[in-house]
Amino acid sequence: MSKSTTKTKTGWFQLMKPYFEDMKHTMYLWRRNKLAIVGSIIIAAFLLVAIFAPLLTPYQPDVQNLSNKLLPPSSEHPFGTDQFGRDIMCRIVYGSRIAIQIVLIVTIISGLIGVSVGVTAGYFGGIVDEILMRITDMFLAFPRLVLAMAFAAMLGPNLTNMIIAISLVNWTPYARISRAESLRVKGQPYIESIRSMGASNFRIMFSHVLPMTISPILVQLTLRMGTIIITAAGLGFLGLGAQPPSPEWGVMVSDGRSYLIDQWWVSTFPGLAIAIVVLGFNLLGDGIRDMMDPRLRR
């Protein structure tokens, strides 16, 4: 009994060994890249702050206290208070939850749209490919923010519609990448052998082509997370995203504009939060790209 267990264990270990070696190599590259480590730490901190938000601050993000309005940073309010006497640090901490929500939902929706369009176009080729790629070109013909602004304004500016708007303009790069990958994969002999066994197009696409496109798509998804946060904050700043009582960071920066002269802290700290988190995503994304692409590794 015990003999057979060890046997299957070693068998399993032998089977997975290349993956472990690969993982070890990746970890080695990660450790060598100081900026990527900094990025990982920032993102980990960002996630922890969002998860433990209520434990980090004694205040509530939307309870007004007008007797405390526009207080400068102090030990009681490390980042000061805003025009309604709300603690800015508390609002930033809760705002991280909104930011995560935006990033995750946009990434999932736009990733799904992009991959479906790309894999379909690449796999079927011909006229389907032509039509889908021309549609992608049409979306690429707009500056992304302008198109997102138009979608958000016409759907009615609020958090949900902003997420829909960003997802609708954000899928194009994923479509292009997954199309290129499927084009590469579909000519290979194993696809032909699966087809000769009678598998349907849908089955081949879903379980044999799609998995091959996942890895470059994942890299691209991480690379673009910072951009999503910046776009969302920009829409919030313009008044076309989340609306004022919400502690969304772009909205908070916009709130502080009228108090810039004497109460600089009102818009400076939320902006700093955006910059740091986006920096984290950019460093991490760059790091991942460097690990994947040996050409850039120097």
Place this chain on the structure above:
Amino acid sequence: MNIWTYILKRLLLMVLVLFGVACIVFFISHVIPADPVSAMLGGNAPDEVIKRVEAQLGYDKPLIVQFYNFITGAVVGNFGLSLRTNNPVMQDINNYFPATLELTIFAIIISTVLGISLGVLSAVHRNKIVDHFSRVFSIVGVSMPVFWTGLLLLLLFYYRLGWLPAAGRLDFFTIPPDRITGMYLLDSLLTGNWEVFKDALRHILLPAFCLGFLATASIARTTRASMLDTLKQEYITTAKAKGLKKNIVINRHALRNSLIPTVTIIGLTFGSLLEGAVLTETVFSWPGLGRYITQGLLFLDYNSVMGGTLYIAFVYSIANLVVDILYAVLDPRMRT
């Protein structure tokens, strides 16, 4: 493929894409909003007012007729009247777009000079302090939201130091130069109006730097990578072996060859700058097309939104076309 055939093919493709762009714009402004006119007029407008405005805007006609009118209007640049300014939308675009163009061009100049210098310094002093500094500087640059950078610049240079003005293209009492291109810097230069030129320059510095900072990173990074490639070539070793000065080797021999990828990146950057211009213009109250569209969206001024968005997409496509053609001229392998 012959270069002219390539250009013709790209132009045809662009016409097709622009038609699709017009469809998207029409979809956004006519199909998504359930009841545009009452949204525009507020909840309790009387029925006859709603009817009248609907008829005035053509919203009472069937969608397909509205679409036909929109497309035929767009082809000749007629987008109707703006509800907010009461001018024809095309006339507004004519007034606002030069401001955006001026800002974007100035920003491109700033980011090109800054980006190429940083990139070359990085490549020459690879893995030294300068290299680390410029890489961190550029990644921080892309991470800062433009509108926030703008506010910080305002806080420092306007409120605290008082060196530069905060809003608009000219001081309140300065009379704009005679209109030739609509770009104040160029116009005042052409008419030899130095006072206005100085004033316009003071006004454009902050927004252009704010916008240019955004694009510096990608230019610096591309220059660094292609410069590193070039510096490894044998002819560079030969040049060094001949005993040429380091500066001459770098500036005359290496830089020229390594600039080809940079040219492409600068062209592509134009698009991201148009995007950033929307936010920069809002922060610095710069009367450009981006701000015009933003205000149109907030006021639900449909005609100006459709016209402005379509126009921006048009400019953006032209910019991409120019980049592609330049690339095809430089590198014949791209002509497929």
